[in-house]
Amino acid sequence: MVATKHERNEAFVVREATIEDRAEIEALIAEMIPGCDVAARWRWLYETNPGGPALTWLASAATGEVAGCTSYFPFRLWLDGEEVRAALGGDGYVRPAFRRRGLGGLLHDASRRAMPAHQIGCMYGAPGAMNLTPLKHGGSRELGTVARYVRPLRVGPSVVGNLVARATRPRGGATLEPVMELDPRVDTVWMEAKRDLRLAAIRDAKFYQWRFRDAPAQREPGYVILDDHRPIGACALESLRGGDELHIVDVVAVPGRWHACLDAIIRHAGDRTRARSLTIKLFTNDARRRRMWQSGFIERGTKPFLCMIHKDGDRRFLDPQRWFYTGADADLDTLE
Numbered sequence: 519m520v521a522t523k524h525e526r527n528e529a530f531v532v533r534e535a536t537i538e539d540r541a542e543i544e545a546l547i548a549e550m551i552p553g554c555d556v557a558a559r560w561r562w563l564y565e566t567n568p569g570g571p572a573l574t575w576l577a578s579a580a581t582g583e584v585a586g587c588t589s590y591f592p593f594r595l596w597l598d599g600e601e602v603r604a605a606l607g608g609d610g611y612v613r614p615a616f617r618r619r620g621l622g623g624l625l626h627d628a629s630r631r632a633m634p635a636h637q638i639g640c641m642y643g644a645p646g647a648m649n650l651t652p653l654k655h656g657g658s659r660e661l662g663t664v665a666r667y668v669r670p671l672r673v674g675p676s677v678v679g680n681l682v683a684r685a686t687r688p689r690g691g692a693t694l695e696p697v698m699e700l701d702p703r704v705d706t707v708w709m710e711a712k713r714d715l716r717l718a719a720i721r722d723a724k725f726y727q728w729r730f731r732d733a734p735a736q737r738e739p740g741y742v743i744l745d746d747h748r749p750i751g752a753c754a755l756e757s758l759r760g761g762d763e764l765h766i767v768d769v770v771a772v773p774g775r776w777h778a779c780l781d782a783i784i785r786h787a788g789d790r791t792r793a794r795s796l797t798i799k800l801f802t803n804d805a806r807r808r809r810m811w812q813s814g815f816i817e818r819g820t821k822p823f824l825c826m827i828h829k830d831g832d833r834r835f836l837d838p839q840r841w842f843y844t845g846a847d848a849d850l851d852t853l854e
């Protein structure tokens with residue numbers, strides 16, 4: 519337990535939550551994400567994540583009133599050829615009456631100190647604007663940005679739009695098939711894809727099952743990308759803005775087939791959806807190396823990518839040249 523004081527000398531206590539605190543944490547989640555099915559979120563993100571159960575820290579006022587929380591959702595990462603344990607940071611919330619007194623920073627501080635005890639190599643993510651300063655006060659570093667890429671699919675009125683879509687669609691090649699229960703084809707893809715990745719969340723069948731097939735909202739179906747029956751990639755797609763936008767939540771490809779996978783998704787979007795644009799979020803350094811323009815994607819806006827390690831932690835996590843990041847590295851199972 520760490521007793522701390524903010525500038526007005528009112529005492530706050532930040533401590534690691536236990537299962538006894540579940541009701542309090544669920545109440546905070548309900549306030550933080552209005553309309554959320556809290557029980558389903560708890561089961562999915564806090565209990566059954568294959569990376570391990572969530573770790574939560576709670577801040578309370580001297581009166582005993584719970585003021586806020588933050589959580590780590592453990593993720594299995596692939597770092598230079600081996601599996602390591604890390605975490606996504608998420609569900610950071612301070613009740614309005616207690617905001618801007620340093621509690622957000624204190625919660626991040628406490629979580630950082632606990633990293634070695636929980637064998638968490640790093641905590642990472644692309645946080646919301648309000649959480650940027652508290653995260654930096656808690657020791658997070660800005661390693662670069664996550665960029666949103668857009669590829670137009672249909673322009674103008676629907677008849678013309680469909681003609682343009684057809685004319686600019688990549689021809690032939692790979693196709694998408696829905697992922698099955700613990701799909702062994704995803705494992706086949708991952709076994710090859712990982713050879714090209716230096717630092718990335720492990721995207722094996724277990725991960726795809728949990729992150730997409732078992733996700734409470736059921737809004738991000740996963741697919742295997744097949745070229746002549748051979749799995750060359752996997753992806754997850756989410757329809758946004760009433761179907762106008764198709765968002766590539768995740769895509770992972772075997773070495774040398776990145777653009778073949780993107781082209782397969784573009785064809786799928788053109789043939790099977792009425793989306794007018796295709797979008798994806800990627801770590802900017804990585805996306806530029808992958809020459810997203812080759813498949814017609816244009817960079818449109820960025821947000822900071824933050825990573826925190828313990829003060830004696832492994833500095834490879836802080837290397838912006840290593841990261842591969844997509845929307846799969848998110849604690850939400852829908853963007854809408």
Ligand SMILES: CC(C)(COP(=O)(O)OP(=O)(O)OC[C@H]1O[C@@H](n2cnc3c(N)ncnc32)[C@H](O)[C@@H]1OP(=O)(O)O)[C@@H](O)C(=O)NCCC(=O)NCCS
Binds near residue numbers: 550613617621649
């Ligand atoms: C993000 C949150 C947890 C921060 O809690 P907090 O206890 O107020 O944070 P701290 O007091 O440690 O840090 C406050 C700093 O955050 C930043 N901040 C707070 N509110 C902000 C806002 N509306 N816009 C931009 N920055 C803001 C400021 O830099 C502020 O510092 P200042 O008061 O010196 O200007 C809290 O604002 C919150 O619960 N927000 C709603 C949920 C949310 O956005 N969660 C993050 C999801 S990634």
